[in-house]
Amino acid sequence: MIDKVRFHLRNMKPLDVVIIIILLVASFIPHIVYGYQLSSIDEDARIIATVKISGEEVYRVELSEDTPQEEFRLEPRDGQYNIIEVDGTRIRNREDNSPDQLGVRRGWISQPGETAVVLPHQLIIEIHAENQDGQEIHEEEDIIIPM
Incomplete structure (x- = not known):
């Protein structure tokens, strides 16, 4: 050796x-x-979580200390289910019946830019920041770093 x-x-x-x-x-x-990018978000910005199935937004919530604890079930297709849990400033895919359980193992997300994905169900949970006008902050900017 x-x-x-x-x-x-x-x-x-x-x-x-x-x-x-x-x-x-x-x-x-x-x-x-x-x-x-996280440090440049204003303190008065709203943190928004969206849940999309096959690219279509099916749920949207502002994540804040005032957001109540909530749990709901989504059924993307026959035989598939996801249980989504919101708890104040965070959200997660608590349970699903996908084979690999990657979305469940991802756990809680709460910061802009974080995502949880369940590919077999085509479900995506995304976190982003919006200003008071409802416009997304840092809307998918392409950053090119010359080498």
Whole structure:
């Protein structure tokens, strides 16, 4: 094992190290952009959760401390169901009958930009921020980072 590591270290060139460092630093760029977008949301902005099935919005709620705890059932198709739970400032897919349970395992979401997806049911729960006029803040901006 140690011989293999020594072999790879001997065969590395100085440019390899530079490339590895650049890729490592670049891997943090999405986290920095997401953090910047969250910090630029006004305090008076409303946090909105939408539930869509096959791209059609079927439920919409403002997530705030005043939002009551609520639970409801959606049936995208015959034999499929999702139980959605809203609890104040957060929302989740509490239960469904999809085979992989990825939407359930995602858990609670509450921050703009977060999503929970159940692909077999074509169900998407999205969180976004709106200003007081009802216009979405940071409406799907494309960010291009030159390298």
